[in-house]
Amino acid sequence: MRSPRARVLLKKNDIEYAYKLYLAGVGADLPEEMLIAIICEKMSWTYQEYLSQPDWFITTLLIKW
DSSP states (O other), X not given: OOOHHHHHHHHHHHHHHHHHHHHXXXXXXXXXXXXXXXXXXXXXXXXXXXXXXXXXXXXXXXHHO
């Protein structure tokens, strides 16, 4: 059984790998965690502020960008 820290590192590695595939243009989807981080950065939101937004608003932002 992996420690909680090992599980977090494995998840981080999975996200990082998926993001690199996306950037390489090999047809991979942008990981949801990375998409959320990009939205938060662009809107200057915390994660909690992101979570408080209605789904329709997040969808509208993604269409706009």
